[in-house]
Amino acid sequence: MSQEKTEAIVIRQAEFSESSRVVTLFSKDFGKLSVLAKGVKRLKGPFDAGIDLLSRCHVVFIRRSSGALGILTEARLAARFQPPGPDLMSLYGGYYLAELLNGLTEDDDPAPLVYELAVRSLDGLMSDVQDSLSVIVEFEIGILRLSGHLGDLTECTACGTSFLEPSGAHTDGSPAPGRLVHWVSQGGLLCPSCCRPEYRKRSMSAGSVAALRQLGRMDRQMSARVRLTKQQIRECHQFAVSAIAHVLGRRPKTLRYLDIG
Amino acid sequence: MSPDRPGSPDHPCGPSVSRLIEQFSRLPGIGRKSAERLTNHILNCPAGDALALADAIRTVREQVRRCSVCFTLTEDDVCRICRDPRRDRTSVCVVEQPRDVVALESSGAFQGVYHVLGGRIAPLEGIGPEDLTIDQLIRRVRQDGVRELVMATNPTVDGDGTALFITNLLQNDDVTITRLARGIASGSVLEFANREMLADALRGRREL
Secondary structure, eight states: OEEEEEEEEEEEEEEOSSSOEEEEEEETTTEEEEEEETTTTSSSSTTTTOOSTTOEEEEEEEEOTTSOOEEEEEEEEEEOOOOOSSOHHHHHHHHHHHHHHHHHSOBTOOOHHHHHHHHHHHHHHHOSSSOHHHHHHHHHHHHHHHTTOOOOSSBBTTTOOBOSSOOOOOOTTSOOTTEEEEETTTTEEEOGGGOOTTSOEEEEEHHHHHHHHHHHTTOHHHHHHOOOOHHHHHHHHHHHHHHHHHHHTSOOGGGGGOOOO | OOTTSTTSTTOTTOHHHHHHHHHHHTSTTOOHHHHHHHHHHHHHSOHHHHHHHHHHHHHHHHHOEEOTTTOOEESSSSOHHHHOTTSEEEEEEEESSHHHHHHHHHHTOOOEEEEEOSSOOBGGGTBOGGGTTHHHHHHHHHHTTOOEEEEOSOSSHHHHHHHHHHHHHTTTSSOEEEEOOOSOOTTOOGGGSOHHHHHHHHHTOOOO
C-alpha cells in the first residue's frame, strides 16, 4: 500500500453504503482510478464537499498493490463545475465529457495531456463567452487524437492519396463533389476511388475536414482561433460520434441530452 | 467458506438460519458479521418479539404506498400533509426522495406541501426525466394554481441540473421558482467555514 497525492476530476460516483461511495477519478498523474470514499456523504469529513461530479480537487488516496479498490483519504476542492446561466447544454456537455473520459481511457494509465484537455474543456463549458458546442467538439476530437483513435486526416486510409487537394470525383457510393468520406471502422478518410458501397461511412464537406485537421493538431492557440460554422460543428461532431461509438461498441448514453444535430 | 461459519449453505443450525443471515446482509450498512449478530439476537430473543418484527416488515410492505398527489410514502391514498387543510397548497417544495420530506418537516419551517420526484436526472446513470414524476409536477403546477416552487433537490451537479431542467420547463408559466439557500450554517464561525461555503453564502446574500 502506498499513499499518493494528485489532482483529479470526479467523473463517476456509485453508491456503496449509506454514507460511502465508490468514486471514479480521472487524475493528472495516474489516469483513471476508482477509490472508495468512506463517509463522503457526511457534511463533516476529510473531503471538504469536494467530491461532486465534474469537480476538480486535490486528492490523497491509498493505492492497493493487489489491484483492489483504493481508499480516498482526503480531498480539497480546486474548482466546482458550475455551468453559466439557465442553458442546460453546458451541463450536459460536462456529463458527456465525463462519459468519454471514463469510456475512452484505461485504468492506471497516466494521460496528462488528456487531463489538461479535460480541465480546459470544463473551464470552457463554465465560461459564458465560449460556445459550448465548439468546446464539446474540440474535446471529442482531442480525446480521439490523444487516445490514438483519430486516423490520419491528410490522406486516404486505404491507398494513401493526399487529401490536401480534394479531387471531388465521384462514382457509386463515393462522395459528392467537394465532399470526403469518413470510413467509420478505420477512423480515417477515404478517397472517392477507394470508397465502396458496403463500407460504413459518412460524407463530410472539405471545410469540415479542414476544421477537423486543425482541431486534431491539438495546438491550443490554433484551436482558440478556429471558429466553426454550424455545419462544421454538426459534421465534426457526427464524425467524432461515429468514431467514439465504434471504439466504445455503443453510442454514448449522454448523447441524447445534447442537441447538436 | 468453512462449514461451521454461520451463513454458509451448510450452517450447523440449518438452512433457515443461513437464509436469515443472507437476508440481513442485504440491508444497507449491514455486513456479514452484523447480519450474524442480528440473527443470533433473533434466535435468542422472545419468540413474540421476533414475530412482531416479521409482522411489522410484512405490514409496512403491504400497506405503505406512494401518495397519489405528492408521491411521498403513505398508508393512505393521500398523505397526511396533502390532506392537512392548514397547509398552503400554492407553495410546493420539490424534493428527490421521501426521506427529504421527513428532514424538511423536522425543521418545522415550511408550511406548504411537497412533491417527491423519486430521484434526480442523472444522465451518467441512465436516469432521465421520464423516470421521475416531473410530468405529474408540471400538471400539478398548471392545474392546482401553484404560485411558488421551492427546489429542494440536493446541492449537487445532478440536483442543480434537475432543478434547472424543471425551471426551463416552467419558464412560461406564472410560478415563482426558488432554490434552497446554501452557505454557512447559523451559529458557526466564519473563520472555520470552508471556501465553498463562504462563496455560496456570498453569492446567495440577501438584503436586510
